[in-house]
Amino acid sequence: MTSPTVALVRAEFGRGRARLAGAATLALTGAACAVAAPLLVAGAIGELAGGRSAWADLIIVAFVSVVGAVAGAGSSFLVTSVGELAVAGTRMELVRRALTTDLTTLRTAGTGEITSRIVGDAGQMRTYTDVLASGLPVSALSACAFTAVMIWLDWVLFVVVVSTFLVASLSMRTFLRSTRRAGLRQQAALGQVTQQFQSVMASVTTVKAFGAESTMLERIRSDVEEVAASGVRGALSQSCITPLAGVAQQVAVVGVLAVGGLRVSSGALSLAHFVAFLMYLFQLVGPLVTIAQSLGRIQLAHSAIERMDEVLRFPPEASGVAPASRAEPSDDEPALSFQDVRVQVNEHHVLRGVTLQVPRTGMVALVGPSGAGKTSILNVIEGFLPLTSGRITIHGHPIEAWSVAERRARVSLVEQRPTLLNVALRQNLTLGATTWGGGDESVWCALEKVNLREKVESLPHGLDTVVDEATGLSGGEMQRLAIARALLRDADIVLFDEPTSALDEENENATTRALQSLAAVKAVVVVAHRPSLIRNACTVYSVDRGRVVTRYDAGDGREKGCIRNP
Numbered sequence: 001m002t003s004p005t006v007a008l009v010r011a012e013f014g015r016g017r018a019r020l021a022g023a024a025t026l027a028l029t030g031a032a033c034a035v036a037a038p039l040l041v042a043g044a045i046g047e048l049a050g051g052r053s054a055w056a057d058l059i060i061v062a063f064v065s066v067v068g069a070v071a072g073a074g075s076s077f078l079v080t081s082v083g084e085l086a087v088a089g090t091r092m093e094l095v096r097r098a099l100t101t102d103l104t105t106l107r108t109a110g111t112g113e114i115t116s117r118i119v120g121d122a123g124q125m126r127t128y129t130d131v132l133a134s135g136l137p138v139s140a141l142s143a144c145a146f147t148a149v150m151i152w153l154d155w156v157l158f159v160v161v162v163s164t165f166l167v168a169s170l171s172m173r174t175f176l177r178s179t180r181r182a183g184l185r186q187q188a189a190l191g192q193v194t195q196q197f198q199s200v201m202a203s204v205t206t207v208k209a210f211g212a213e214s215t216m217l218e219r220i221r222s223d224v225e226e227v228a229a230s231g232v233r234g235a236l237s238q239s240c241i242t243p244l245a246g247v248a249q250q251v252a253v254v255g256v257l258a259v260g261g262l263r264v265s266s267g268a269l270s271l272a273h274f275v276a277f278l279m280y281l282f283q284l285v286g287p288l289v290t291i292a293q294s295l296g297r298i299q300l301a302h303s304a305i306e307r308m309d310e311v312l313r314f315p316p317e318a319s320g321v322a323p324a325s326r327a328e329p330s331d332d333e334p335a336l337s338f339q340d341v342r343v344q345v346n347e348h349h350v351l352r353g354v355t356l357q358v359p360r361t362g363m364v365a366l367v368g369p370s371g372a373g374k375t376s377i378l379n380v381i382e383g384f385l386p387l388t389s390g391r392i393t394i395h396g397h398p399i400e401a402w403s404v405a406e407r408r409a410r411v412s413l414v415e416q417r418p419t420l421l422n423v424a425l426r427q428n429l430t431l432g433a434t435t436w437g438g439g440d441e442s443v444w445c446a447l448e449k450v451n452l453r454e455k456v457e458s459l460p461h462g463l464d465t466v467v468d469e470a471t472g473l474s475g476g477e478m479q480r481l482a483i484a485r486a487l488l489r490d491a492d493i494v495l496f497d498e499p500t501s502a503l504d505e506e507n508e509n510a511t512t513r514a515l516q517s518l519a520a521v522k523a524v525v526v527v528a529h530r531p532s533l534i535r536n537a538c539t540v541y542s543v544d545r546g547r548v549v550t551r552y553d554a555g556d557g558r559e560k561g562c563i564r565n566p
């Protein structure tokens, strides 16, 4: 199967083909200069041996060497710039895949693991692009050219060189394999470190409050040590490659000197060709070491590619069918309808046959003991939990008939544990707000409804305040900001999961009023424990063990608190 990472890199290289063509031309120039230099030196020796001046030849040698060096540097710069773009393109695709896959895949993989692939493994791929596009082809080209000239100069001496390098290359294969294994283990351990550290940071206050710093440190230590141990194993294998090439070169030099000396004295080889052959032999070691090291680095990059491939193969969220296949919502249909909805995750029966209806306007409350399945009902509407059987309709159309984006555009959610993004308050509040025309008035209006206007006005940067760990928002303030965000979104179904659980009486009353006025024009579903919220519901569904066990409807012209069992 083709690696999606490699396919991405190829596509990026395709986009940078002009620069790569320039790099290839420069690399060829560099290689040609490297090949020409010893021949020019041999020519100079011939001139000197014949008692003639060799100044002109030596100046040409110097010129060719400088041109070769400049061409090599230019080629490497061009390839590096294309490589950076390839890494950036791959990183963006990894982020896109992570954001567009379903929650189950995301949670199974672990966000820390994914982070380490986006940051660490993608960085490792720079090695791959550098090596593959620059070091390796140039060295291979030079080695081929040197080899061809060496055969032309004296094939007997070349056989001596090949036999020594063949023995060395067989030993190198073992080192290359162990480098790859070490690389895979190191990247996996690094992923674990990121995963563990992220989870500790997410609960850092709990860790501190319970004095669990050293316990957490110990949990992370074994993975950190594994990163180091695999790194050392990889470095050991890699560091054996250069000396091995050095030893092969020395053995080859001794062999070439012995055999070459005999051939020069017998007149089978001229002195100038013998010197040129030796120069090529010394020059050959550089490209050979680069090739061997490049192969080692490619092994490391391959392990990174395997790990990125896993993310790039994440399935996208089921997108539903195109809107064209569905008629416009009818006014007579309820906003939401569940018929015998069942959800099973692995062996766990989360919902066991839920039937309920939510009218187009008004508030429906879900009540019940902890773990009953209330949040799961909201999650299945959002598509965070997959439906096992049963039927859900939104405005009369089955959820399968809505694309995920369209369905979510109709629905707004305030989660039980709301989160704010690390961006300005304004951006947090207008996240997904389709009606927000760029003016702040609607934002202030939403903040007023949740009793937060004064607080935000008092902040030195107002709506431009960036929400980070140092902002120090209280749990109740976070909850009210999340409610304001939901009020600003132009969705016709609004889901609230225990929206007042962290609020004092005054803020609870303000929020209840905001929800009431919202329910006058929209369908509101609220998971609630507080009587103040339940009191305002037109229908209350009592949920237990994944089922609706009772339904209470408020009577016509009822007074507050008057909820009767049908």
Ligand SMILES: Nc1ncnc2c1ncn2[C@@H]1O[C@H](COP(=O)(O)OP(=O)(O)OP(=O)(O)O)[C@@H](O)[C@H]1O
Residues within 6 Å of the ligand: 345, 348, 349, 350, 368, 369, 370, 371, 372, 373, 374, 375, 376, 377, 385, 416
């Ligand atoms: N993705 C999931 N995988 C496995 N089990 C799940 C999943 N989501 C929910 N559950 C389980 O389903 C049950 C219902 O969970 P849910 O969060 O819906 O309860 P709840 O009624 O909202 O509880 P609470 O009032 O405490 O928030 C729980 O036992 C929970 O562990």
